Every structure is written in structure tokens, then in C-alpha cells.
Amino acid sequence: MNSLDSNPYGLRDNELSSGTTIMAVTFDGGVVLGADSRVTSGSYIVNRTADKIQPVHDYVWACRSGSAADTQAISDYVRYYVDSHVTSLGRLPKVKTCATLMSHICYGNKDNLMAGMICAGWDPYDGGQVYEVPIGGTLLKQDFSIGGSGSTYIYGLVDSLYKPGMTKEECQDFVKKCVSHAMARDGSSGGVVRIVTVDQTGVKKECLLGNDLPYLP
């Protein structure tokens, strides 16, 4: 069966998929990133506590969705290039720089990659920013972004819940609620909700376990 429904990412047989729900939201002074933790091979859950939010640099993080192998490789390359760049730059990198590097790798190898990523973080020049790098390698700066197979179920929810100018705590609740909702509906998303909050003071990582999820049918 070659229908896009059964294999939305066009993965090979047995290839690991971070099927996923990922999102990132900006607030004044930082960003909140969120993701589920399910990695599947077909319908078998290979890892139910995966970490899909990876650091690119101290204050810049990336959410991964699509092929697990492709996104790990891209994330590692971006981290390496940013590290070199910072060594010669001598100061913190711009989030835009990291996101642009990511989109160049994704666009340049678009025929061979299946990766939808969100690059978000804080820098001292422009504050909190979210950049989406969907499949194909577009670069899109947004106030908030959702991605992954589970995101299709929450477009309506995020549109109705999002308000510009939310505080850090409101953003965290927004992310927890939306990711939980997507995990409830999408078979490729599940496990725990991982949240990473990045602002000037530093990085805070949280994990919301199954019984603490705000959404239950």
C-alpha cells in the first residue's frame, strides 16, 4: 500500500520514526519547546521515553520529527557547525544562524531526507525566537510553531488557545495542553510530554508523566 495515510513520512520498512508531536512558542524573553516521547518502527513502539528536544547550543534547541536517523544526523551536524562558528565568533550564536544552517542542510539534501524540525531558543540580540524547518528545507520564523504527525489534530486547538503576549507559565501550560491533546488522538505520538524552557537565566527541562497529562477522554 503506497497511500500517504499509512506512511505519511515515506519511510522505509522498519525505519524508525519519531512520528511525533512537536511545538515551540515564544514569550517575552524566551521560548518554550515541547514534544512527546514515542519512537515507532511500523506500529511497534521502540522507545516510549525518547527525548526529541536536543540542544544545538547553550540557548538554542531543536525539536525533531520524521525519520529518527535523519533528524539525529541533522541535529549533530548543526551542533558541530554552530560549535565551530561560535569558536571563531567568540560570542553566543543567533538563533537565526542555527536555524539557517539547519535549513541549508535540509534543503541541500532534500531528496534523501525526511525531517521536519523546529529550531527555537534565545539570543541576546533578538530575544526568544522560533524557526520552523519543515520537510523540504523551508525556513519560516513564527511566533509559535507545531510539527509532526500529531500536529494535524491540534491546528484548531492552537488557533483557539494562542494569544500573543502570553507569560512564560501560560506558554508552558499551552504547550502541555496541546501536546497532550495531540498524543491522545495520534497513534504515532505518546509517552511523556517533555518541555524545555529557554530564557536569559538559562534552560529548564521538565517531564510530564502519563498520569499528569491534562487531557483525558
Added chain:
Amino acid sequence: MSILHYNGGAIMAMKGKDCVGICSDLRLGIQTQTVATNFKKIFPITDRIMIGMAGLATDVLTLDQLLKFNCNMYKLRENRDMKPEAFAALVSTLLYEKRFSPWFIEPVIAGLSEDGVPFISGMDLIGAPEVPDSFITAGTCTPNLNGVCESFYEKDLEPEQLFQVMSQCLLAAVDRDALSGWGAEVHIITTEGVHTRQIKCRQD
């Protein structure tokens, strides 16, 4: 994706001491999208026989009606309830009748004879029967279910112990399957009757 994996689901039956248990998850999906979380896949046939069906949901519902019809006719003709072994043979025959355009289901049958002797049986979609001594599984996570049942099954479990073992096995198995889960239902059939329990589990 196989047509038997379109809606998702997991069924398991296990023998105990003078009792049988049969349990299933409650998810109905359209591939990865979850559509319902209260979709029962286990149906009573008589006071002492229950059948669980994994596979395509439309066939699960249709077969339930077809089997009830056949059992009611049997009861009218013979003036008694069917024995579990006879019911399993009936299911096998009905499935093989559609050998070249099959019902897309995998049935699991659990029952107690008049004397309280436990009986379980499972079949593939065209009716090849298997009558094991221990447990039988069906659905999208049979490798998981088989592994966990093989580890935790013991002979001659009392009804309460059987309930505990079956629940833990089912929950552990469906937690590793993207297409099953969303709650579970366990039925324990003893000479006194059927004790049904719903289990709340991970809703993802």
C-alpha cells in the same frame, strides 16, 4: 499496512483453575488516528462462552451478529446452549466458508463447559483452529502479548490471580503498540458467572 491492522486492537484469553479469562483493549482507530475509546471487541455468546475478535472493525461487528444468529438457531433446534468446543467448530466453519474472500478478523474464544472445564481457542482469518492449554492472543501486538504471557502465565491460577496476571500482561503489551490501548476490559468466566472489569490505563 495490512488490512488486519487498519483499526488496531488486542485480544487475549487465558485458562485458570476452573475459570477462563478473556480481555481486550478498547481502541478503535483509522490507522494512526484514534476515533473511539470505548469500542468493545468481546461479545457474550452464551452465559459461559465469550468471543473476542481482532481485525477489521466492520467485520468484527458483522460477525458478532452472524454468530449470535447461528447460536440462537442452534438453541432453538437443540433446546440447549452450545458447548464451547462446538462453538469453536462453528466459527471455524463459518470463516472457511469465505476462504477466498475472507472475513478480516482473528477470533479468540473463551468458555467453560457444563462441568466447569475451561476451554480456549484461537483461529486465523480463514478458520484454522488452535486449542492451547495456556493462553491465546490476537491483534496488532501479538508478538508483545505472546512474550509477556509466556513469562507470566502459570497453570491453575485462581480467578483473582488470573485477573491480575491478564491485566498486567495486556497493559504491558499494548503500551508498546501504537495501534492498541486506550483502556481495557477483562472478563473472568467462572461457574458462578461472568465478572467484568474495566481497567483505566495510559490514554495515548
